[in-house]
Amino acid sequence: MLLFWQACSNQLQKELTPQQFKAWIVPLAACEFNEQTQVFTISAPSRIKAEACSRQFGQRIQMLAQEYWGKAIQIQFTVRDKNSKKNNSDASRVAPIIAVPVVNAVNHPAPSTEATNLNGANEKIIQKEAKLDTTYKNNHLDKNLNFDTLVTGNANQMARMVGLEVINQLGKRYNPFFIYGGVGVGKTHLMQAIGNEVYKLDPSKKIRYLFANTYVSEVVKAYQKNQFEEFKNYYHNLDLLLIDDIQFFGEGDKSGTQGAFFELFESLIRNKKQIIMTSDRYPQSLEGIQERLRSRFMSGIDIAIDPPGFEMRVSILLKKAELDGVTLPEEVAVFIAQLLRANVRELEGALRKVIAYSRFSHTPINIENTKLALKDLLVNNQEHISIEAIQKAVADFYKIKVSDMYSAKRPKNIAEPRQIAMYLTKELTQKSLPEIGANFGGRDHTTVLHACRKIAENKTKDSKLQHELHVLEQILKA
Structure with missing residues (x-):
């Protein structure tokens, strides 16, 4: 068994790039070869790695196994226990989670009883996976957007905690759950992760994910085809409704759609069915939305997801690279995270550029090559938000004087806005801690660091502060 795995690894090393081999094949281990079942x-x-390796390399490994043993071999992947060592055969006692479909085999042997049973089990696995794919297609969930692939940090920690509670108390607490924040901060990912987890726990649940504009189109079609009752019955019988970009309801004259959605909303809430919505703004700030809807959007819980902080941006880049089978040096992740601060989509776009540049130029991923890959971003990444603009916006928001930002005054109504201004300066500009301190009355960099950490910690526990920070960021970026 081990001799085959060594030969297989050597062959895959020749076929893959060093980065792919290190990221995907090196973490794998041979567990067991069952001679009776030929498995x-x-x-x-991890499950993510097992599923990804099964998809990307499963059939190739199976072909190599058939060449090695000269007969049909079934390959299956399992997740080893966290306490097991990589090459510990005890890991094989963990139940297999992925069976690779059989490819054209060499010299098919006569099927034994065990092999027949195995094939029957494999057929059931394949049928189950096909059914799962159909279900995902029908409910429009993306199974890759789950809690395993969601990077958590201060920016989304509270929203994630509420999401987990929603799963445990579906339709009973935090209903509706309204998630708001800027473009590309991970609202959809969290919402889909909740949907995927609910489905995993109970596949009989009726779930539907859709964009608000899709709902508008479906309402119009239902009226045109005189099928509104069928449309209504479908939506009113859902257990979980996930609706993205609800602010779209306010664009143009959509009073008919809003009326239909109001009825749906009331029906689902009355029957303790869960509603989760996302928006790019706070519910009360939604323009063109009927007041009765806005008030109901706020009747459950509303949580903001902020742009990711520095540490979270680094973690996101490392995680995305791992999922793509790429080893990203941490210093490169730090460089990109310092360069881009707005949202997750920008980070992903930059990472794709860096990976593509490395592949097509046949060069390693390092700081120098990253600068070449992102040269356009480096040129255009001029600072649009000044410290003075932040100080004025915060002073106006909290109704204090701009001069209080530089003063030694310590009353809470002055000290806290000053700390908020320091925090926003660190998040929204490229200024160093000493530079920030110098612009706030010559304060020491440790004072600035303390202020930033305090605000970052408090916003995870204080939804009012979280909302105020979100509003200030929107003002400054307008």
């Missing part, structure tokens, strides 16, 4: 089991450190 070779491979363990991976």
